[in-house]
Amino acid sequence: MSTLHFPRRPEWVARVEALDPDRSSPQRLAAQLLRSANDHDIVVLNGAGRAEQALVGLLVATRRRPAIVLADATWRSGGSLVERVARRAAIRAIDGPRMHYCVLSSAESRIFPSTWGVDPGRVFFTPWYYAFSEEELAIPTTSDGGVFAGGNSLRDYSPLVAAGRGLSAEVTIASDQVAAGELPPNVHAGPVPPERYMQLMRSAEVVVVALAARHDRSAGQQTYLTAMAIGKPVVVTDVMGVRDYVEDGVTGHIVPPADPVALRSKLEWVLDPANRNESDLIVRRAREVALARFGPDQYVRSLLRVIERAAATTC
Incomplete structure (x- = not known):
């Protein structure tokens, strides 16, 4: 049973009874899950959702505790010492042989056990996937929109603002x-609706994923994988997780974090018509890799492998 809803993925539909969180209130979803949990050996939850994190505590307290798989358990360790201690204590309260954690980078699969004090044998790297459906992937794109960057999670836009000047x-x-007062005339920033966000990405000449360096978790995968899947050149900062998905100079461009000079140099290279043939080759490779390795079908299969492992060791 799961709160992860993949109605268009036959392998998931065939093997998992899914509740749709978009069609139920958190309270109703919790009630449905608790009513049915005792009838299932394994429950798969979205580890990134606060409501579903709370559900774990309720499931742990049930009479017949199911094995639990937490997908997308990409958690910040906390800023202050008090916050870090409190979060680690909360994980310790729910952890046990029947808990399994999925993370989005190979580095996290190594550091998650020590960060949270859990068994490394119950932590799994399940590569993330691009955001578009098959129909959305088929929509034509253009390249007249200049440089595009977007997203809020663990971003650092200061180097891009500096690199974009002139x-x-x-x-x-x-x-x-981004604070509007610090922007050069050719740099524009502000939140946009989801539809506009996707339009901007579709029309971009190059997509930048400006990530902040962190020691505890990765971010940005869906942004750069979606850009790769629709045939956009991608420039991304070299932080945790990026090299699991992007090969520098082969499927994208990786630059050091907090380095506007390196970022500017790479943007100038991508935008230079003299490099068009080489850039197009990188884009084609990136699209092939994204579609073959980092789609929703591949993600579902990685989750199913974790479910099989959980079943073999706890059921």
Whole structure:
């Protein structure tokens, strides 16, 4: 049983009874889950959702505790010492041989056990996937929108703002993480609706994923994988998880974090018509890799493998 709803993925539909969180209130979803949990050996929850994190505590307290798989358990360790201790204590309260955790990078699969004090044998790397459906992937794109960057999670846009100053292209940052007063004339920033966000990505000449370096978790996978899947050149900062998905100079461009000079140099290279043939080759490879390895079908299969492992060891 799961709160992860993949109605268009036959392998998931055939093997998992899924509750749709978008069609139920959190209270109703919790009631449905608790009523049915005793009839299932394994429950798969979204580890990134606060409501579903709370459900774990309720499931742990049930008479017949099922094995639990937490997908997307990409958690911040906390800022202050008090916060870190409190979060670790909360994980310790729910952890046990029947808990299994899925993370989105190979680095997290190594550091998650020590960060949270859990058994490394119950932590799994399940690669993330691009955001578009098959129909959305088929929509034509253009390349007249300049440089695009977007997202709020663990972003650092200061290097992009500096790199964009005087650049030959317009730079659009779809985020609320940039103060308008610090922007050059060709750099535009602010939150946009989801539909506009996707339009901006579709029209971009190059997509930048400006990630902040962190020691505890990764971010940004869906942004750069979606850009790769629709045939956009991708420039991403070299932080945790990126090299699991992007091969520098082969399927994308990786630059050091907090380095506007390196970022500017790479943007100028991508935007230079003299490099078009080489850039197009990188884009084609990136699209092939994204579609073959990082789609929703591949993600579902990785979750099913974790479910099989959980069943073999706890049921």
